[in-house]
Amino acid sequence: MAKEEQNPENAPLLRERxxxxxxxxxxxxxxxxxxxxxxxxxxxxxxxxGTENMDPSKKARKSIFLTEExxxxxxxxxxxxxxxxxxxxxxxxxxxxxxxxxxQKAASASNTLKKNLATVLTQTEELEASYRSLSxxxxxxxxxxxxxxxxxxxxxxxxxxxxxxxxPTGIFEQVAKELRDGYDKLDLSENYSLLVLxxxxxxxxxxxxxxxxxxxxxxxxxxxxxxxxxxxSVEATFERDKxxxxxxxxxxxxxxxxxxxxxxxxxxLGQEEHLYVSPAMALAGMLWGGHIAQPSAGVQHGKLKMxxxxxxxxxxxxxxxxxxxxxxxxxxxxxxxxxxxxxxLFNGDNVGLQTYSVVRVFDWIGKVFxxxxxxxxxxxxxNKMIEEIKGQVASFLATIRxxxxxxxxxxxxxxxxxxxxxxxxxxxxKLKPFFPAKVFEINLTGTKGQWDADLxx
Numbered sequence: 001m002a003k004e005e006q007n008p009e010n011a012p013l014l015r016e017r018x019x020x021x022x023x024x025x026x027x028x029x030x031x032x033x034x035x036x037x038x039x040x041x042x043x044x045x046x047x048x049x050g051t052e053n054m055d056p057s058k059k060a061r062k063s064i065f066l067t068e069e070x071x072x073x074x075x076x077x078x079x080x081x082x083x084x085x086x087x088x089x090x091x092x093x094x095x096x097x098x099x100x101x102x103x104q105k106a107a108s109a110s111n112t113l114k115k116n117l118a119t120v121l122t123q124t125e126e127l128e129a130s131y132r133s134l135s136x137x138x139x140x141x142x143x144x145x146x147x148x149x150x151x152x153x154x155x156x157x158x159x160x161x162x163x164x165x166x167x168p169t170g171i172f173e174q175v176a177k178e179l180r181d182g183y184d185k186l187d188l189s190e191n192y193s194l195l196v197l198x199x200x201x202x203x204x205x206x207x208x209x210x211x212x213x214x215x216x217x218x219x220x221x222x223x224x225x226x227x228x229x230x231x232x233s234v235e236a237t238f239e240r241d242k243x244x245x246x247x248x249x250x251x252x253x254x255x256x257x258x259x260x261x262x263x264x265x266x267x268x269l270g271q272e273e274h275l276y277v278s279p280a281m282a283l284a285g286m287l288w289g290g291h292i293a294q295p296s297a298g299v300q301h302g303k304l305k306m307x308x309x310x311x312x313x314x315x316x317x318x319x320x321x322x323x324x325x326x327x328x329x330x331x332x333x334x335x336x337x338x339x340x341x342x343x344x345l346f347n348g349d350n351v352g353l354q355t356y357s358v359v360r361v362f363d364w365i366g367k368v369f370x371x372x373x374x375x376x377x378x379x380x381x382x383n384k385m386i387e388e389i390k391g392q393v394a395s396f397l398a399t400i401r402x403x404x405x406x407x408x409x410x411x412x413x414x415x416x417x418x419x420x421x422x423x424x425x426x427x428x429x430k431l432k433p434f435f436p437a438k439v440f441e442i443n444l445t446g447t448k449g450q451w452d453a454d455l456x457x
Contacts, residue, residue, distance in 0.1 A: 140285030
């Protein structure tokens with residue numbers, strides 16, 4: 001730089017730069033005086049948001065704005081707007097230049113804001129999905145107050161940590177203790193009915209671990225299958241994962257697939273994909289608020305609230321294939337998201353154990369029987385006691401029998417002493433549960449000329 005200053009050829013260039021830097025800008029006072037011909041303060045009110053609170057003709061409003069604590073943030077914002085406006089006034093001689101610079105700054109600020117918002121959305125995506133899925137639970141529970149609900153702050157990394165299952169302070173043992181404290185006791189009035197584990201549990205052995213806990217405590221477990229892009233991928237990977245089986249605990253697991261749109265993409269921020277959330281949480285809300293014997297599925301009883309779409313669309317045949325495998329496909333039809341299955345992961349011969357509403361009914365009635373009979377323990381066994389119990393059980397079953405109730409019918413109620421163990425009483429009853437309709441067989445018979453014609457669908 002020293003050599004450059006000594007070079008005569010560079011002298012004019014240096015003088016021009018000095019002149020440029022020393023060119024005086026118009027003072028703020030001079031700039032403000034120019035506003036008087038445009039209306040003075042009235043003009044500023046139309047240009048700068050918030051300046052109406054500083055109107056000199058409204059002294060009381062101005063005093064409130066300047067002194068009250070509630071207006072502190074608004075004062076800071078207005079101060080910054082006025083400073084920016086003052087800088088524009090001082091830097092330009094004409095309105096066109098002011099507008100051009102203001103638009104340039106606004107565009108730059110807008111782009112920066114969009115980039116920052118996109119970054120925030122990316123970094124908080126998991127947290128947002130959790131809160132939105134929980135919101136869907138409450139929306140579909142349809143109750144001002146959701147009672148008997150316990151929430152655990154545990155991410156998918158904790159619920160799938162196989163090494164942490166034996167940890168007494170881990171999430172598995174915490175949940176197990178909560179369930180056992182409600183079920184492994186004489187008074188079952190505070191037992192649980194649902195265990196919801198949103199997200200994919202990653203392995204069959206982990207699903208089985210949680211399922212066994214649910215089965216032991218007679219609760220229905222809901223968890224999600226993988227978040228995949230199309231029904232073919234779901235079917236192929238589900239077969240590979242081998243999640244179904246004839247083990248009893250499989251009957252206590254419901255597994256929806258096809259994740260729900262929790263929030264549509266902010267395309268103005270450059271997002272291309274919607275935010276997808278757990279379908280298990282929304283379905284659990286419907287189960288909480290619904291009828292225990294009626295599956296929350298189909299158009300009449302399964303329309304989810306506040307769910308605007310799903311990951312992929314499906315044809316009827318694809319829905320049937322996934323349902324037949326043991327999954328609960330979420331389908332967007334009739335302008336709503338609807339579960340189209342009542343299946344559990346049990347694939348044995350017992351169709352009742354394949355149907356979650358039947359499993360829930362039997363578990364609930366079993367717990368009612370346990371709670372009632374626990375209250376009759378240590379009474380001397382005689383014919384009067386047995387007849388009393390039989391009458392009370394029959395009366396209870398009669399109240400939950402019939403259309404719109406919990407069981408269709410019951411029969412063969414038999415309560416008697418154990419033939420060889422004098423301290424035992426045998427209670428037998430045959431329950432007839434309700435089953436949901438899956439297939440309607442249509443037979444249309446007519447006449448074509450002189451020949452009868454049948455059409456079956």
